Amino acid sequence: MTAVTSDDRSEQDVERSDIEKATDRSFIWGTGILAIAVAAVLLWIAAQVATEAMPAIQTIGLDFLTRSTWDPVDDIYGILPAIYGTLISSLIAILLAVPIGLACAIVLSENFLPISIRTPLTFLIELLAAIPSVVYGLWGIYVLIPFIEPIGNWLHDNFGWFPLFSTPYQGPGMLPAGIVLAIMILPILTVIARDSLAALPTNLRWGSYGIGATRWRTIFSVLIPAAFSGIVGGIMLALGRALGETMAVTLVIGNSTDLNFSVLAPSVTISSLLASQFAEASGLQEDALFYAGLILFAITLIVNILAEIIVLRVKKY
């Protein structure tokens, strides 16, 4: 009845586990190496940029961050205007994109529109992410900049005393850059916020509706707080994208290295500074551009760390 003796069985085991062990081992090694390689590439790039920037770091030091002249003729370099431009253009983008993206996410995750409308809507929003950034830039130049001229003029005429609107609307500048960025980050923000809302258990919604809460109350008091960490994660990813976005911004921001607080005036971001100057740069200017790249690296790193902290501190549902 028992054709298989214990000897046979152990032989079989050895044979099988040899192959298994081999695949297992190579799999562990393979994935491990790939994971380490990714981290290594990151560190290598960081180190490379830092090395290239070193002459500029030594000559200019921390003045680089606070100085607002960018003068290749006299070799004086400071990126305060670019830091300001990077932060403010991203801030404008986030301020515009968060309410719109959240509203889209709510509409797409709730069921007050029939699914036959929601599905194409989702698709269209995701399609925004497929538009190449140079196309956004050209659209910004030819459509958006003329289109928002009345708004820019109105802001300056009525709120010209306020530093942010202190110059007349000049076309290319921070405001159009911020708006273009807002549209560009809308898809990622919407999709992540929608997914985190949709992932909430039905049970949680019913708990709220079941005690007589209205739909709006449920959305704002229960669902959004419950999905908060996901939504913040989405916002931070979007912010990271806005901070580093280059092509579209370079086309619409005007690339002026003069410090100007007004969002109606031409400005510059760190990435648009790199894109617009690198081709002709040499010597200390080139090192300074690497230094600027390193600063951008640091800014995005800080944003990501902040995002992690916020997400960790909020309890996930």
Add this chain to the structure above:
Amino acid sequence: MPTHRKQQEEARDQHSVVDESEAVLRTENVKVTYGDTLALRDVSMDVPKNQVTALIGPSGCGKSTLLRCFNRLNDLIDGCKVEGKVFYRDKNLYSSKIDPVSVRRRIGMVFQKPNPFPKSIYDNITYGAKVNGFKGDMDELVEQSLQRAALWGEVKDKLKENGLSLSGGQQQRLCIARAIALKPEVVLMDEPCSSLDPVSTERVEDLIHELKEDYTIVIVTHNMHQATRVSDFTAFFNAEESDDGSRFGYLVEYDRTERVFEDPQEEATQKYVSGKFG
């Protein structure tokens, strides 16, 4: 004894297990469909005031579906359609004049899986009261509701902590406290103990006994011992295959709990309560 038996028989012939004046909820020929699938058919039953009514039956026979008809929670499910009438104190809940949101403020619900909001214990209780425009003393309401739900002693020192940090049994009692903070007339419970350990289950059952003084309770349960322990009336539902092969639920027998368990009139009930079910 024989005359007693006869009287009971007659009472049942009139098909009024519950004295009509005592009924808080009443259904007439309720039929529920999800999209094209029939889920529940021809349910007519009265739910008596200040009593515990248990809904029992195999899974998929539409117990939760019926429970959701009592507070119009089915409205939230895409494609769900309720036909027939559901009366709450002589008002047809499904008439166009009724606002489902205000229905849910009078008829609270506790779910199968504890679902506290990701807020503090305190805010979990006050949420419903705020929704309701409650003007009284919130602290008092929180204490009262938690007392009633037999949770006060365990959480009184950590009202600011997240409701999700409690154990499963505590979370469920928090959800019960949340429901009674609304001061509803009826509390619907959908298998409230199915995810709890025996000790927590016992506490929730004790609680149901106490709550019955002030509230009318409808409880769905899988556990027949639980039905005998907590309920005064029991409705047994069964599922049947329709011609096209899909299953739908219907009410088989509804009576006082001891009659359903000790002297069921239908064979299917007999089989189910004695544990000999398919």
